[in-house]
Amino acid sequence: MSSNDAVPSSTPTKxxxxxxxxxxxxxxxxxxxxxxxxxxxxxxxxxxxxVEHLEIPRGAITALIGPNGAGKTTLFNLLTxxxxxxTGEWTFDGNSIAGVPAFKVARRGQVRTFQLTxxxxxxxxxxxxxxGAKGQSGESLTKAIFPWFWRKEEEEIEARALDLLARFKLxxxxxxxxxxxxxxxxxxLEMARALMSEPTLVMLDEPMAGVNPALTQSLLDHILNxxxxxxxxxxxxxxxxxVRHIADWVVVMAEGKVVAEGDPHEVMKNPAVIDxxxxxxxxxxxxxxxxxITEAVKELAxxxxxxxxx
Amino acid sequence: MIDWxxxxxxxxxxxxxxxxxxxxxxxxxxxxxxxxTGLLNFGQAGFMALGAYGYGISTLTFGFPWWxxxxxxxxxxxxxxxxxxxxxxxxxxxxxAIVTIAAAEIARLFFTTNTFVQxxxxxxxxxxxxxxxxxxxxxPPGRYGFGPFTYNEYDWWVRIFGWGLVIIAALITWRLMxxxxxxxxxxxxxxxxxxxxxxxNVYFYKMQALVxxxxxxxxxxxxxxxxxxxxxxxFQPTLTxxxxxxxxxxxxxTVLGPIVGAIVFWVALSFFSGFVARAVEVGWxxxxxxxxxxxxxxxxxxxxxxxxVIFRPQGMFGNKKELAFVK
Ligand SMILES: Nc1ncnc2c1ncn2[C@@H]1O[C@H](COP(=O)(O)OP(=O)(O)O)[C@@H](O)[C@H]1O
Ligand SMILES: [Mg+2]
Numbered sequence: 001m002s003s004n005d006a007v008p009s010s011t012p013t014k015x016x017x018x019x020x021x022x023x024x025x026x027x028x029x030x031x032x033x034x035x036x037x038x039x040x041x042x043x044x045x046x047x048x049x050x051v052e053h054l055e056i057p058r059g060a061i062t063a064l065i066g067p068n069g070a071g072k073t074t075l076f077n078l079l080t081x082x083x084x085x086x087t088g089e090w091t092f093d094g095n096s097i098a099g100v101p102a103f104k105v106a107r108r109g110q111v112r113t114f115q116l117t118x119x120x121x122x123x124x125x126x127x128x129x130x131x132g133a134k135g136q137s138g139e140s141l142t143k144a145i146f147p148w149f150w151r152k153e154e155e156e157i158e159a160r161a162l163d164l165l166a167r168f169k170l171x172x173x174x175x176x177x178x179x180x181x182x183x184x185x186x187x188x189l190e191m192a193r194a195l196m197s198e199p200t201l202v203m204l205d206e207p208m209a210g211v212n213p214a215l216t217q218s219l220l221d222h223i224l225n226x227x228x229x230x231x232x233x234x235x236x237x238x239x240x241x242x243v244r245h246i247a248d249w250v251v252v253m254a255e256g257k258v259v260a261e262g263d264p265h266e267v268m269k270n271p272a273v274i275d276x277x278x279x280x281x282x283x284x285x286x287x288x289x290x291x292x293i294t295e296a297v298k299e300l301a302x303x304x305x306x307x308x309x310x
Numbered sequence: 311m312i313d314w315x316x317x318x319x320x321x322x323x324x325x326x327x328x329x330x331x332x333x334x335x336x337x338x339x340x341x342x343x344x345x346x347t348g349l350l351n352f353g354q355a356g357f358m359a360l361g362a363y364g365y366g367i368s369t370l371t372f373g374f375p376w377w378x379x380x381x382x383x384x385x386x387x388x389x390x391x392x393x394x395x396x397x398x399x400x401x402x403x404x405x406x407a408i409v410t411i412a413a414a415e416i417a418r419l420f421f422t423t424n425t426f427v428q429x430x431x432x433x434x435x436x437x438x439x440x441x442x443x444x445x446x447x448x449x450p451p452g453r454y455g456f457g458p459f460t461y462n463e464y465d466w467w468v469r470i471f472g473w474g475l476v477i478i479a480a481l482i483t484w485r486l487m488x489x490x491x492x493x494x495x496x497x498x499x500x501x502x503x504x505x506x507x508x509x510x511n512v513y514f515y516k517m518q519a520l521v522x523x524x525x526x527x528x529x530x531x532x533x534x535x536x537x538x539x540x541x542x543x544x545f546q547p548t549l550t551x552x553x554x555x556x557x558x559x560x561x562x563x564t565v566l567g568p569i570v571g572a573i574v575f576w577v578a579l580s581f582f583s584g585f586v587a588r589a590v591e592v593g594w595x596x597x598x599x600x601x602x603x604x605x606x607x608x609x610x611x612x613x614x615x616x617x618x619v620i621f622r623p624q625g626m627f628g629n630k631k632e633l634a635f636v637k
Binding site: 027080082102103104106107111112113114118119120121122123127128130131132134136138139140144145147150154190193194196197 | 422482485486488489490491492493494495496499500501504505506507508509510511512518522
């Protein structure tokens with residue numbers, strides 16, 4: 001990926017001092033927004049997620065990385081109520097939300113996007129956005145029939161939607177079906193739609209995957225903006241350049257476990273991370289490996305080279 | 311020679327027929343289920359049967375006035391929708407399809423069985439429940455109208471009542487689908503997990519849609535039996551499939567589609583069956599008997615539906631733009 005030209009124009013301000021003590025898997029955070037304990041989820045014989053302890057720092061951008069199949073998406077599903085763990089307890093904003101259904105989790109301000117984009121194809125872009133707004137009285141069956149109950153609210157929601165669409169450069173498409181958007185535009189729409197609910201924590205599952213490099217730039221800027229506006233971001237990403245550039249904290253997963261945590265520059269040097277990406281293929285020739293793994297390892301190496309240049 | 315005037319007149323009568331109104335109402339209910347929410351209800355005939363029997367039994371067995379009997383029919387269909395929805399709406403879409411088709415058959419067989427013959431009339435069905443509805447007819451006795459549309463006071467009353475319900479149901483549907491509630495419903499059709507992730511109680515919305523469309527179905531059942539008797543064999547699964555045919559003909563996610571679809575369906579069917587029957591009589595189709603001619607119309611319905619799905623999948627009123635993105 002030609003990630004160098006996609007790096008944000010301005011150097012993002014990093015948030016530091018997030019953790020207490022030595023960075024290690026499960027390290028305590030100064031002000032955690034999510035605290036999870038003993039989260040385990042197996043599919044048949046396969047343990048997809050087995051996280052002892054994890055804290056996500058508030059007001060920062062945390063990247064969740066790890067090779068394919070590490071359990072990142074499954075962990076997202078568990079934390080957001082889309083899947084149920086075998087065991088585990090976790091809190092959001094100090095309140096336990098284990099076992100709380102997905103829609104209630106979202107209502108509390110923890111909003112997610114999906115790895116496979118879920119644009120609502122046969123709704124217009126504007127309707128996609130309006131759907132994101134919380135607490136609409138016109139969404140009640142009895143009030144819906146009488147527009148005077150919700151017309152004013154609808155106008156406010158529309159104004160907010162148009163404003164967000166303009167920021168995401170989708171305003172020209174507002175009356176088109178979401179199905180007509182490109183893959184990258186759909187990712188932008190899904191993110192903008194999530195913001196309509198005015199969340200406190202935004203969880204993005206591979207927001208840049210499949211996005212045209214011309215758009216990754218603006219996606220990155222948007223993620224950075226979320227932090228500026230006081231939101232907490234947790235995102236899954238494969239591209240190490242992106243992670244290093246915008247993340248304040250990195251959590252590395254492998255085979256369901258958190259294997260490392262730390263500052264993005266430090267964590268890449270952690271042998272556990274190299275191990276996670278290479279797994280048992282340590283001694284094999286890189287050329288024979290799965291291309292996604294070689295890619296990741298090359299990027300790790302690139303990062304170190306960049307470091308020296310700067 | 312074929313009597314074209316009479317053939318065309320008979321076909322034109324279908325435009326105002328209470329049967330057409332009943333099918334339009336049932337199709338509107340199905341539009342809410344399938345067209346807008348994406349719920350695969352294959353048991354609309356069951357909702358119609360419950361409406362019809364709820365009305366008939368309340369009147370005949372319990373002596374309820376027409377409006378109370380109507381409320382019983384509606385109430386029973388709400389309970390039916392809840393029974394179907396509670397276990398299935400959390401599951402994948404196809405579970406609802408299986409459960410609804412089975413439940414509609416169970417309802418029909420329940421009404422057909424001899425065990426409850428004193429309430430249901432078993433296979434003979436029910437009649438003689440029109441009294442209270444007839445009494446409130448404001449139209450003085452006589453024959454009114456012109457040409458093929460000449461009816462007595464009761465026939466007009468049934469038509470006004472039936473089409474009145476269609477108009478009210480259409481207005482409600484139209485308002486709802488332009489509202490934020492309709493937006494949630496259509497979102498669920500597109501991807502329910504995405505809607506869930508935005509904080510909407512998807513299960514609850516699906517239940518509301520199932521109940522609302524089911525109520526339209528039960529009212530359709532009442533309109534269907536007001537001009538005639540209640541016969542259990544009228545509520546076979548083929549009834550549901552005809553209503554799906556009407557829905558696809560008109561456009562699944564539209565308000566006018568189910569109504570115009572029902573009219574076109576019945577006018578065309580009546581014209582075709584009338585034409586074939588007369589053509590056999592005058593010897594234009596020597597290779598065919600009258601009985602065979604009666605079956606031919608259903609073959610035609612099948613062919614028309616196939617052509618429709620191939621060449622105009624969005625139906626008569628569906629949005630052409632949608633077609634580009636059919637999954
Ligand atoms: N619904 C499921 N059924 C069975 N196995 C699953 C399911 N979801 C995920 N898995 C398995 O769990 C592991 C973790 O998957 P996932 O969380 O998608 O990984 P990641 O997002 O890190 O690439 C993988 O081995 C995957 O095959
Ligand atoms: Mg994943």
